[in-house]
Amino acid sequence: MPNYLWFFLLAILGLFFIIFSLKNSKIPKAQAVCIFLVMSGMAYAFEYIIFILLGSYEYHVGFFQNQWLDSTFGSIFSQALVVPAICMCIASLRLNVFWMIGFAGLLMGIEELFLRLGLYEHHWWRTPYTGMFLMLAFGIAKWWARMLSLQKSWIRWFNLYFTINLINHSVAFFLTAFFNSHKFNPGWFSDSSRDSLAFEALWWFIHSVPVTFLVQRWFKWYSLFILLVADWMMFMLMEQSGWLVLKHGWNITLFSLLPVGVALSSYLINKIILRKT
Incomplete structure (x- = not known):
């Protein structure tokens, strides 16, 4: 299966979480969408430091010949779509820390799968770092939801x-x-x-x-x-x-x-x- 199809499946997963969150949100839908937009915007800032400036990892989407464009495309699927979508789900459904740990484990598992399939490559980055920053992102999303109500x-x-x-x-x-x-x-x-x-x-x-x-x-x-x-x-x-x-x-x-x-x-x-x- 071509590499890019795996990333399109990842995008479908992200869209699923967005739709599910909107249908089942315990907070106003406008707030749920706002959390997605904010977390996605934050993801660009995070990726600028970790990915572009520090060269932490690279993606092999197989969509563009230029490696940096191809890798950035993969980063958008992962960091600017899927992670914010799960943040939106956690915040809008008011899920507890056990759900946060479960989602972090899911994304770490996907990361390890992508590493084994050659879709993703670590430079100095390690999968536990992903788990740590995911928990931070989930916490920020929940805190942001509380701030919105103020x-x-x-x-x-x-x-x-x-x-x-x-x-x-x-x-x-x-x-x-x-x-x-x-x-x-x-x-x-x-x-x-x-x-x-x-x-x-x-x-x-x-x-x-x-x-x-x-x-x-x-x-x-x-x-x-x-x-x-x-x-x-x-x-x-x-x-x-x-x-x-x-x-x-x-x-x-x-x-x-x-x-x-x-x-x-x-x-x-x-x-x-x-x-x-």
Whole structure:
């Protein structure tokens, strides 16, 4: 069986937990969805440090020829879909620590299976580390669910921030992987794909801060125009300095419209889901 089919099965498992959680949630559905979005956004931050910067492990999905893109694709299936889906299930069904241990054991078992099948490879990472961080993630998800009920302004800010991060990083990866739209060249790593992923992820983590304030407090047509102009100027400087290379069919103006699109979609998600938490 091709490697990528195993990862698609993993995605189906994640979707199952999402649907099951929504149907059986003991908390408002908007809060359950919010927990998934937040944990997925957190997963991107975790993977940036552990996976991209520190080279902890790699996935062998067999979908892309480029190993870093292929490995990142596998990371999205695992860390940005399945783990947040189980976090959502634990928090929304208010499951106790025994369930948390059981789910951690399940995912550790899947990790060992993927290692044996050659779908996944450890560098310095070890499976017990996975169990430890899973228990931490499950605990954060349960704590986040409690914080949502208090309706604090800071928790609303982070709900939106992690959601914007999730959208930014997902869109950026799929544009690069499937459309070869752009590449960043900061010169941090010898591998050009890793180099691009490392800088772009950091860029979107920082960029998401002002966009969060914009969406939450100053969402006007002129604010979006200011965002467009500011991004256009930054991307122009990056292109002229050689840090950004836009591929055929792309230009600075088109590329600068992407953050505006993310801001618009984040505003809708915030209005429809996050504000109801």
